[in-house]
Amino acid sequence: xxGVRRRxxxxxxxxxxxxxxxxxxxxxxxxxxxxxxxxxxxxLVSIHKSLGIAILVLALIRLGVRLLYGAPPLPVDLPxxxxxxxxxxxxxxxxxxxxxxxxxxxxxxxxxxPVVVFGRxxxxxxxxxxxxxxxWLWDAxxxxxxxxxALVLMHVAAALFHALVRRDGVFQTMASVTTQDG
Amino acid sequence: MPQPxxxxxxxxxxxxxxxxxxxxxxxxTAGWFxxxxxxxxxxxxxxxxxxxPSLGHRRNHAKGICFTGEFDAxxxxxxxxxxxxxxxxxxxxxxxxxxxxxxxxxxxxxVRVHGLGIRIATPDGQEWRSAMxxxxxxxxxxxxxxxxxxxxxxxxxxNAMKNFIAAHPEFAAFGDWAKNTPWTDSYAEDRFNSLDSFxxxxxxxxxxxxxxSLLPAAQPxxxxxxxxxxxxxxxxxQEIAQRVAGAPQRWTMxxxxxxxxxxxxxxxxxxxxxxxxVEVGTLTVQQxxxxxxxxxxxxxxxxxxxxxxxxxxxxxxxxxxxxAYMRSYDLRTAEAKDYPRDATGTKP
Numbered sequence: 001x002x003g004v005r006r007r008x009x010x011x012x013x014x015x016x017x018x019x020x021x022x023x024x025x026x027x028x029x030x031x032x033x034x035x036x037x038x039x040x041x042x043x044l045v046s047i048h049k050s051l052g053i054a055i056l057v058l059a060l061i062r063l064g065v066r067l068l069y070g071a072p073p074l075p076v077d078l079p080x081x082x083x084x085x086x087x088x089x090x091x092x093x094x095x096x097x098x099x100x101x102x103x104x105x106x107x108x109x110x111x112x113x114p115v116v117v118f119g120r121x122x123x124x125x126x127x128x129x130x131x132x133x134x135x136w137l138w139d140a141x142x143x144x145x146x147x148x149x150a151l152v153l154m155h156v157a158a159a160l161f162h163a164l165v166r167r168d169g170v171f172q173t174m175a176s177v178t179t180q181d182g
Numbered sequence: 183m184p185q186p187x188x189x190x191x192x193x194x195x196x197x198x199x200x201x202x203x204x205x206x207x208x209x210x211t212a213g214w215f216x217x218x219x220x221x222x223x224x225x226x227x228x229x230x231x232x233x234x235p236s237l238g239h240r241r242n243h244a245k246g247i248c249f250t251g252e253f254d255a256x257x258x259x260x261x262x263x264x265x266x267x268x269x270x271x272x273x274x275x276x277x278x279x280x281x282x283x284x285x286x287x288x289x290x291x292x293v294r295v296h297g298l299g300i301r302i303a304t305p306d307g308q309e310w311r312s313a314m315x316x317x318x319x320x321x322x323x324x325x326x327x328x329x330x331x332x333x334x335x336x337x338x339x340x341n342a343m344k345n346f347i348a349a350h351p352e353f354a355a356f357g358d359w360a361k362n363t364p365w366t367d368s369y370a371e372d373r374f375n376s377l378d379s380f381x382x383x384x385x386x387x388x389x390x391x392x393x394x395s396l397l398p399a400a401q402p403x404x405x406x407x408x409x410x411x412x413x414x415x416x417x418x419x420q421e422i423a424q425r426v427a428g429a430p431q432r433w434t435m436x437x438x439x440x441x442x443x444x445x446x447x448x449x450x451x452x453x454x455x456x457x458x459x460v461e462v463g464t465l466t467v468q469q470x471x472x473x474x475x476x477x478x479x480x481x482x483x484x485x486x487x488x489x490x491x492x493x494x495x496x497x498x499x500x501x502x503x504x505x506a507y508m509r510s511y512d513l514r515t516a517e518a519k520d521y522p523r524d525a526t527g528t529k530p
Contacts, residue, residue, distance in 0.1 A: 111482065137341040
């Protein structure tokens with residue numbers, strides 16, 4: 001039964017780890033590309049755009065799967081503040097996974113740059129050209145990127161805290177590689 | 183909760199190390215531990231004149247005048263690139279004549295290098311953006327060299343430029359041009375050159391390393407900087423507005439194909455004069471547009487925006503320029519209040 005799942009479904013675990021790699025790569029590429037003028041700049045920007053759209057698509061799929069399958073319950077003895085932090089951080093992670101690519105896409109649209117992904121796919125502009133919107137979206141993209149990385153670090157710290165200190169099985173709900181739900 | 187089998191302190195320390203190390207690697211990637219790394223920010227900051235940047239304006243080529251027109255492709259370019267822009271036809275152009283200065287109010291006679299940015303749009307939704315200058319070669323071989331040139335030009339040390347030139351012998355060709363080639367009295371008389379090389383890919387997938395130029399139809403009339411100064415600080419934009427109002431102005435686009443061994447990675451070195459070149463079409467400037475109120479203000483003439491059938495080559499500049507132009511764009515769009523679109527839009 002869905003309500004008493006002890007682990008995330010295999011599809012959820014696959015999406016989680018795939019996206020973990022994508023998002024970490026994305027954040028590192030992002031701060032790396034804006035701090036170089038070497039020829040690496042162009043491929044990094046190109047990958048950043050393509051990976052961003054890939055993350056957007058994966059995040060929407062993941063949101064659908066999450067709504068469908070739900071999540072295993074947190075341990076009953078987990079203190080309320082930690083439960084609240086867990087829930088809020090997951091909302092924030094989903095918001096950023098979906099919001100950041102959209103902000104980036106909108107930012108490029110407002111600057112009237114062609115938005116090309118995977119080498120040849122031209123995406124339509126999702127905003128009209130606008131200096132003020134561009135400036136606002138750029139600030140948002142920049143600040144939220146650091147917030148996103150901070151949130152990822154907190155997420156990792158919390159996962160390790162569950163795995164190493166509390167040993168309460170929360171880590172295994174996502175870390176387990178077995179296909180059985182248990 | 184099960185009892186921990188090892189001291190929690192060790193586990194907490196491990197968590198702190200994982201988080202701390204991740205944050206450190208992130209900061210390193212962002213360049214926070216690398217003050218010597220040439221970043222777009224450092225490059226763009228080095229462009230600023232002593233009094234500070236012209237807020238709201240491009241950080242280089244800050245002074246200019248916008249236009250619209252068309253590119254009439256004759257079809258000959260299709261031999262070199264499958265880009266739609268070379269298929270016979272007329273494609274709309276947005277462009278901007280400019281002066282290579284970071285000061286939006288620099289008098290025309292104080293700026294040696296003239297530039298041209300264009301954006302050609304094709305029906306397939308793709309764009310070709312290019313930013314060219316009238317010098318036949320670029321002053322330096324590498325982006326790092328360009329940064330050093332900016333530092334030397336701004337330096338108060340007596341020997342800064344001398345030392346720079348000694349360290350950058352490639353500067354001589356540009357220096358010779360700057361010193362000895364007559365100035366022109368109109369943007370319409372300038373030949374504009376890509377200088378950077380790019381790769382064109384034809385329909386068979388073959389690659390051609392090329393540079394391109396726009397050759398003016400108007401005959402050049404030379405003028406001394408002193409005489410140009412007498413005509414007024416903004417003469418060039420007034421003159422081109424008047425000239426285009428009288429008749430459209432034309433340039434022939436010529437693509438030059440490199441031979442093996444040519445210095446494709448170094449825009450400070452001209453290719454031998456006998457390289458094959460192909461006339462691919464005509465740029466017609468039909469109408470001068472308002473600068474502050476016009477369509478160029480919020481366009482980045484990023485030379486790395488290329489249609490399918492063109493890509494960057496081993497020349498390191500388009501990537502560096504793209505990074506720096508983007509930084510400039512990000513800065514100036516956030517400063518729009520310092521360079522507002524005015525209600526009248528009378529200044530051409």
